[in-house]
Amino acid sequence: MSEDVKNFMENIQKKNPTEVKFYQAVKEVVEWVMPVVKANSAYQKTKILERIVEPERVIQFRVPWMDDAREVQINRGFRIEMNSALGPYKGGLRFHSSVTEDTLKFLAFEQIFKNSLTGTPIGAGKGGSDFDPKNKSDNEVMAFTQSFMSELFRHIGPQTDVPAGDVGVGGREIGFLFGQYKRLANEFSGVITGKGYGWGGSLIRPEATGYGAVFFAQEMLATRGDSIKGKTVTVSGSGNVAQYTVEKVNELGGKVVTLSDSDGSIYDENGIDAEKLAWVMDLKNNHRGRIWEYAEKFKGTKYLKGKKPWDIPCDVAFPSAIENEIDENDAKTLVANGCFCVSEGANMPTVQGGIEVFLNAKILYGPGKAANAGGVAVSSLEMTQNAMHLFWSREKVEEELHQIMKNIHEACVQHGKVDDWINYVKGANIAGFIKVADAMLAQGIV
Numbered sequence: 001m002s003e004d005v006k007n008f009m010e011n012i013q014k015k016n017p018t019e020v021k022f023y024q025a026v027k028e029v030v031e032w033v034m035p036v037v038k039a040n041s042a043y044q045k046t047k048i049l050e051r052i053v054e055p056e057r058v059i060q061f062r063v064p065w066m067d068d069a070r071e072v073q074i075n076r077g078f079r080i081e082m083n084s085a086l087g088p089y090k091g092g093l094r095f096h097s098s099v100t101e102d103t104l105k106f107l108a109f110e111q112i113f114k115n116s117l118t119g120t121p122i123g124a125g126k127g128g129s130d131f132d133p134k135n136k137s138d139n140e141v142m143a144f145t146q147s148f149m150s151e152l153f154r155h156i157g158p159q160t161d162v163p164a165g166d167v168g169v170g171g172r173e174i175g176f177l178f179g180q181y182k183r184l185a186n187e188f189s190g191v192i193t194g195k196g197y198g199w200g201g202s203l204i205r206p207e208a209t210g211y212g213a214v215f216f217a218q219e220m221l222a223t224r225g226d227s228i229k230g231k232t233v234t235v236s237g238s239g240n241v242a243q244y245t246v247e248k249v250n251e252l253g254g255k256v257v258t259l260s261d262s263d264g265s266i267y268d269e270n271g272i273d274a275e276k277l278a279w280v281m282d283l284k285n286n287h288r289g290r291i292w293e294y295a296e297k298f299k300g301t302k303y304l305k306g307k308k309p310w311d312i313p314c315d316v317a318f319p320s321a322i323e324n325e326i327d328e329n330d331a332k333t334l335v336a337n338g339c340f341c342v343s344e345g346a347n348m349p350t351v352q353g354g355i356e357v358f359l360n361a362k363i364l365y366g367p368g369k370a371a372n373a374g375g376v377a378v379s380s381l382e383m384t385q386n387a388m389h390l391f392w393s394r395e396k397v398e399e400e401l402h403q404i405m406k407n408i409h410e411a412c413v414q415h416g417k418v419d420d421w422i423n424y425v426k427g428a429n430i431a432g433f434i435k436v437a438d439a440m441l442a443q444g445i446v
Contacts (some may be wrong), residue, residue: 005034012053015400017417019102019352021323025109028355046445048437055108057081058101061151063129065143067136070438077148079127079155079163085439088159089125090115090376092166095173097132104128104319106323107166110347113374113432114369117408120380126162127152135170142176149180154183158189158386164379165194167322170240170285171206180288190386193379195389202382205375209345210244211398212374212405213318213366218252219409220364221316222420229253234314234339236260237289237321238284241345241372245318246277258309261291261323265309266304313337320345328353333437335361344368355425359421363422370408370428375402 001009005027013024030049037043059079067073078101081089085305091111094104098378108126115122129148129194156163165174174194181191187198195201204211214228221227231254233244238259246256253270259280272280276298283289295303310317317339320328323346326334331354334342341364344350348368350358358365378401385392392400406430415434 002034002102004038005031007083019105021102021106024352025106027427028352032426033433036430038391043070043437046441048440051440052083055080055082059155063148067140075129075131077129077151078104079152080104080108080125082124083112083436084123084198085436085443086116087121087123089161090122090379091124091126092164093127093169094166095131095133095168097130107347108351110369112436113429114373115376116432116435117370117411118373118377118380118404119407120377122380125345127163133173135260140163141172143373145176146180147171149177153181153184155189156191158191162383163192167385171196190383193382200386202385202395202397205378205382206240206371207244208378208401209241209375210374211248212377212401213245213343213345214248215402215405216366216371216409217316217341219406220341220366231315232257233310233316234258234309235320236309236325238280242320243281245345246272247318250274255431256288257380258312259291260309263290263292263305264305265307266294267312268298270300306373310334314339316341318343318345319349322346323348324351326350326354330355331357335363343371345372359423365424366429367425369432370412370424373408374401374405377401
């Protein structure tokens with residue numbers, strides 16, 4: 001760590017002493033962009049880096065609601081409006097018991113560079129609540145989401161802040177949130193993305209993050225004259241991102257052998273084909289079941305209780321569950337077992353020590369801010385369709401998504417190529433930073 005980075009990070013820690021994840025996210029960016037800042041006197045004079053790490057606005061509010069037993073429950077709601085240099089704040093809402101201001105600040109900070117890389121006119125934000133929809137009835141979820149939106153609605157709008165879904169916020173939650181916004185604001189607008197097709201949503205939006213991560217992996221592999229076809233693939237998670245990662249890998253001729261949830265992982269050496277994937281989607285999306293049930297349904301499958309899937313040998317890995325799911329030892333195991341390509345479907349799923357293992361091994365490593373940008377890219381396309389009062393075809397949206405992922409890859413190569421190797425972490429951070437920094441510079445000290 002250079003002296004400049006060390007001093008900068010000491011100041012971050014003083015200002016945010018308990019925010020470990022935010023510190024981790026900032027450090028990962030600053031280490032790569034500090035040389036760019038030092039080489040640009042205008043960035044230094046206007047303190048671009050010091051400003052970019054400070055949220056433009058942090059909103060916290062109380063969310064009271066009544067459960068089915070007629071007991072009053074109280075949760076916390078948040079919205080971090082991080083940076084609007086490129087457009088209205090854009091980023092998901094996460095409903096999970098682990099949600100804190102620290103978690104959302106790190107996600108919002110990552111969102112700055114991810115959204116910048118898409119090339120679309122969107123800023124960065126993130127929000128959510130410590131409410132967990134798991135094991136809640138539809139009426140309870142509706143009661144909570146309506147209370148949540150009754151406060152949030154005054155802070156958002158199609159030209160101000162456009163939330164989307166994230167962990168714990170799927171089609172059901174988006175529907176309730178949008179309905180309450182429409183009721184309160186008395187307008188039908190593109191204020192939330194991830195809506196259902198037919199009432200403002202876009203085709204390919206549910207698939208976008210998983211598809212995008214696979215498209216990015218395919219671009220990385222192509223730099224070595226290779227492809228997904230014939231590869232053994234491990235995927236973590238079993239929600240939206242993981243499901244559509246499996247779907248696209250299957251379509252491109254790869255074989256996915258793992259899925260997971262918070263209880264453990266399954267290993268199916270025969271591969272999770274289309275029929276098995278359809279069963280997983282029904283289990284998870286309609287019955288909110290657990291992944292261990294897969295092992296009971298499909299004989300020959302191993303259930304690894306309490307384990308992540310990173311001990312399973314593979315060629316390509318897609319961490320698609322949650323932050324910090326690959327530690328340093330996991331990364332070493334993946335490399336030792338022959339994994340030579342990692343494309344992150346989740347946000348910051350690899351700890352700093354694990355990232356260093358991947359970089360030192362010079363494998364193809366696509367960080368989340370580049371590899372999982374497909375979700376927000378199609379959210380931006382949904383905003384465009386809403387503004388034009390149009391619905392695009394599935395083929396057009398997927399074509400646009402594929403092109404955006406290619407463009408992100410090209411930007412990473414441009415700024416990350418080192419001799420005959422591409423450092424995608426360096427490339428993604430620098431490419432994302434420069435665009436936002438230049439916009440902030442042009443707009444003055446705001």
